[in-house]
Amino acid sequence: MAIDDIYTQGIAGGWKVTDASTLKQDQTYEADVAIIGSGAGGGTTAEILSAAGLKVLILEEGPLQTAANFKDMDDARAYGELYQEGAGRATSDGAVSILQGRSVGGTTTVNWTSSFRTPPLTLKYWADTFALKGGSEEEMAPWFAQMEERLGVAPWAVPPNANNGALKRGAEALGWAAHVIPRNVRGCWNLGYCGLGCPTNAKQSMLVTTIPGALKNGAQLLHHVSVRKLAFTNGKVSGLSAEALGPGCIQPSGVKITVRARHYVLAGGAINNPALLLRSNAPDPHQRIGKRTCIHPVNLSLGIMPDKVEGYYGAPQSIYCDEHQWKHGAAGPVGYKIETAPMQPLLSSAIFGRYGDELKTGMGLLPYTQSMLSLLRDGFDEQSAGGEVQIDGSGAPVLHYDFSDYMWDGFRRAYLSMAEMQFAAGAKQVMPLHVDSKIYASWSEAKDAIGSLPYRKQRVPVFTAHLMGGCAMGEDEKLTVVDSDARFRHAENLSIIDGSIFPTSIGANPQLSIYGFACKNATKLAGQLNSVPAAKS
Amino acid sequence: MRNLPTTETESGPNAVDLTRRSLLQVGLFGSLLLGAAGTTATLSGCSSRVESVAAGYKFLRDADLLLMRALIPAVLGPMLPPPGAESEALNAQLMRNIDLGCYRLGHPAQKVVAQLFDLLNLRLTRWPLTGIKAWDEATPAQVQAFLERWRTSSFSVLNAGYRALIKLVSVSFYGTHVGWAAANYPGPPPGPFQVFNS
Numbered sequence: 187m188a189i190d191d192i193y194t195q196g197i198a199g200g201w202k203v204t205d206a207s208t209l210k211q212d213q214t215y216e217a218d219v220a221i222i223g224s225g226a227g228g229g230t231t232a233e234i235l236s237a238a239g240l241k242v243l244i245l246e247e248g249p250l251q252t253a254a255n256f257k258d259m260d261d262a263r264a265y266g267e268l269y270q271e272g273a274g275r276a277t278s279d280g281a282v283s284i285l286q287g288r289s290v291g292g293t294t295t296v297n298w299t300s301s302f303r304t305p306p307l308t309l310k311y312w313a314d315t316f317a318l319k320g321g322s323e324e325e326m327a328p329w330f331a332q333m334e335e336r337l338g339v340a341p342w343a344v345p346p347n348a349n350n351g352a353l354k355r356g357a358e359a360l361g362w363a364a365h366v367i368p369r370n371v372r373g374c375w376n377l378g379y380c381g382l383g384c385p386t387n388a389k390q391s392m393l394v395t396t397i398p399g400a401l402k403n404g405a406q407l408l409h410h411v412s413v414r415k416l417a418f419t420n421g422k423v424s425g426l427s428a429e430a431l432g433p434g435c436i437q438p439s440g441v442k443i444t445v446r447a448r449h450y451v452l453a454g455g456a457i458n459n460p461a462l463l464l465r466s467n468a469p470d471p472h473q474r475i476g477k478r479t480c481i482h483p484v485n486l487s488l489g490i491m492p493d494k495v496e497g498y499y500g501a502p503q504s505i506y507c508d509e510h511q512w513k514h515g516a517a518g519p520v521g522y523k524i525e526t527a528p529m530q531p532l533l534s535s536a537i538f539g540r541y542g543d544e545l546k547t548g549m550g551l552l553p554y555t556q557s558m559l560s561l562l563r564d565g566f567d568e569q570s571a572g573g574e575v576q577i578d579g580s581g582a583p584v585l586h587y588d589f590s591d592y593m594w595d596g597f598r599r600a601y602l603s604m605a606e607m608q609f610a611a612g613a614k615q616v617m618p619l620h621v622d623s624k625i626y627a628s629w630s631e632a633k634d635a636i637g638s639l640p641y642r643k644q645r646v647p648v649f650t651a652h653l654m655g656g657c658a659m660g661e662d663e664k665l666t667v668v669d670s671d672a673r674f675r676h677a678e679n680l681s682i683i684d685g686s687i688f689p690t691s692i693g694a695n696p697q698l699s700i701y702g703f704a705c706k707n708a709t710k711l712a713g714q715l716n717s718v719p720a721a722k723s
Numbered sequence: 724m725r726n727l728p729t730t731e732t733e734s735g736p737n738a739v740d741l742t743r744r745s746l747l748q749v750g751l752f753g754s755l756l757l758g759a760a761g762t763t764a765t766l767s768g769c770s771s772r773v774e775s776v777a778a779g780y781k782f783l784r785d786a787d788l789l790l791m792r793a794l795i796p797a798v799l800g801p802m803l804p805p806p807g808a809e810s811e812a813l814n815a816q817l818m819r820n821i822d823l824g825c826y827r828l829g830h831p832a833q834k835v836v837a838q839l840f841d842l843l844n845l846r847l848t849r850w851p852l853t854g855i856k857a858w859d860e861a862t863p864a865q866v867q868a869f870l871e872r873w874r875t876s877s878f879s880v881l882n883a884g885y886r887a888l889i890k891l892v893s894v895s896f897y898g899t900h901v902g903w904a905a906a907n908y909p910g911p912p913p914g915p916f917q918v919f920n921s
Contacts, residue, residue: 189919257919259911262820262898272827279751280835280883377915385919436827499912531906535897541798541889542867549897552906582830621874621882644882 225292227684229392316660347500
């Protein structure tokens with residue numbers, strides 16, 4: 187029984203989908219709105235604008251891959267083809283590994299489905315610090331509700347897999363609150379391969395929801411295309427230039443693509459949007475583009491359980507613990523959210539970070555290994571100002587990110603919390619993932635060791651799958667790149683609609699925050715564009 | 724120094740002439756290379772010629788292949804099959820995976836990896852930094868001693884090199900079925916897998 191990949195039939199029925207690697211000659215496209223990126227922001231925006239009758243062109247750098255590709259459930263194929271830089275993206279000094287999607291659907295095609303509304307304390311912090319308007323808990327509620335309905339977001343009703351079950355057990359043993367994670371799935375088979383692309387279309391990613399919705403509305407999708415520059419003329423974007431990529435989706439094919447539109451929407455994420463604006467010499471009087479990039483820095487801990495955990499099977503994230511997230515409100519010592527990570531071997535070996543006998547022994551215990559991760563809530567304190575996106579001589583993005591003692595203290599406390607929970611859940615041994623850590627047989631031994639580990643770059647392996655900021659929103663023009671409606675301050679026909687507009691990290695997995703703000707901002711944009719007659723081009 | 728591929732064509736990647744100067748301008752390992760270059764007028768074994776990608780590869784050069792051949796058994800040693808056809812086939816697959824992993828990196832990361840490999844391949848920098856005279860003569864124990872030296876070094880740039888090297892090799896392995904077996908991973912759930920692939 188082959189799973190319907192949705193696109194084969196859609197394209198046969200007239201959907202306008204073009205693989206730019208097949209183009210032989212330079213092309214010019216015209217549209218009412220050109221959307222750069224097809225992830226959480228771009229997909230949501232494309233469906234809303236096309237439903238409003240606007241002619242939408244979606245430009246996606248990555249390939250179109252569907253359930254027909256995902257049916258192999260193969261980690262090597264998935265990480266190589268569905269992630270930025272073949273999942274090898276990192277910060278400029280290699281200290282932080284970056285997992286970010288790059289295919290039609292963006293990161294939503296490969297994320298782990300956790301769907302949280304933006305926490306009220308985060309929204310309040312944005313209003314207080316960045317003068318964001320229209321973003322209060324009450325004002326945002328209907329937009330979140332609309333997207334939850336669109337994407338089937340609901341608390342996971344199936345018992346957690348053993349990996350998440352251990353998190354629940356450990357939290358409860360310590361008297362810490364643990365809750366069920368809402369997921370964006372319909373008819374989920376509980377397989378656990380969300381990070382490799384959902385083989386059953388159950389995950390309600392942009393790939394199977396809003397992008398098909400937009401295509402049904404007549405939008406055009408062009409994939410294998412890398413946008414190089416926006417042209418800024420007289421306070422407007424006058425066009426964009428792009429390069430078609432070859433079939434491997436890595437190098438340019440040589441075909442040039444030009445796009446002219448009434449309005450442009452950047453939705454390429456918190457690394458690629460600032461890089462595009464910097465390559466384009468976009469007006470930036472206060473030097474804010476690419477600043478305050480927040481990443482929810484992640485550290486991890488492994489627990490060896492007496493029984494099989496098989497963390498590679500079952501919904502990857504279904505339980506979370508916020509015990510240490512908001513203890514001091516939005517401010518104070520950095521808070522962190524504790525969740526689990528799926529344990530297919532390729533990703534596990536990347537986070538394990540050992541060689542020789544240690545690698546063999548540790549990875550050999552994979553079926554018994556329980557994983558916990560902590561997402562540090564960066565960007566809420568002056569000692570945590572986030573990172574900065576710059577471009578190199580070729581115009582490619584480079585993310586610089588440094589950690590202050592304030593953040594190192596957070597990593598140390600997160601290691602402690604995770605190890606304590608793992609022992610409380612029945613772990614025989616715990617290994618905080620640190621270059622100098624060992625395997626510890628008791629909580630007291632682990633506690634002492636974690637206290638004396640060195641806390642600096644390249645000793646604490648840090649990961650991120652949540653890229654936020656770099657084009658902050660709000661009304662304080664000295665601090666922000668876009669206004670509260672996500673309109674770029676220095677060009678009248680440019681919006682930025684994705685996670686890059688968040689002025690801090692979220693304090694929770696960001697996809698539903700992106701959907702909610704995209705829904706609000708795209709709906710307003712549709713009204714504005716439809717109230718102005720199309721200019722003759 | 725090496726070519727970094729910049730254009731995808733039917734005949735394989737074209738090359739841009741990235742001179743040593745531009746390669747060394749910035750980057751994690753560039754300063755170490757520059758420091759070494761400062762001690763002598765030219766880097767031996769790497770004057771102004773542009774070394775090309777090894778035949779059948781997209782990123783790795785011939786010198787890098789020797790390095791990888793030494794690195795793979797040091798990182799994976801206890802899990803590799805005994806010398807023979809099976810081991811050779813796996814080795815070739817791992818080299819291709821490593822090559823593809825480097826090829827898929829963006830330009831800034833490729834530059835850093837190229838600098839790291841150059842640092843390990845140039846005699847002038849290899850010996851003082853790794854204690855290895857030649858990769859094709861090094862034993863797995865000697866390579867492990869070098870990895871341990873870089874792991875425990877107080878220079879974070881060497882720690883970064885250590886982490887990059889072991890990650891390149893281990894992810895190239897645990898994405899294969901031999902790697903799955905070494906992790907006691909049974910593979911995707913067989914029932915659904917059959918449903919999707921029948």
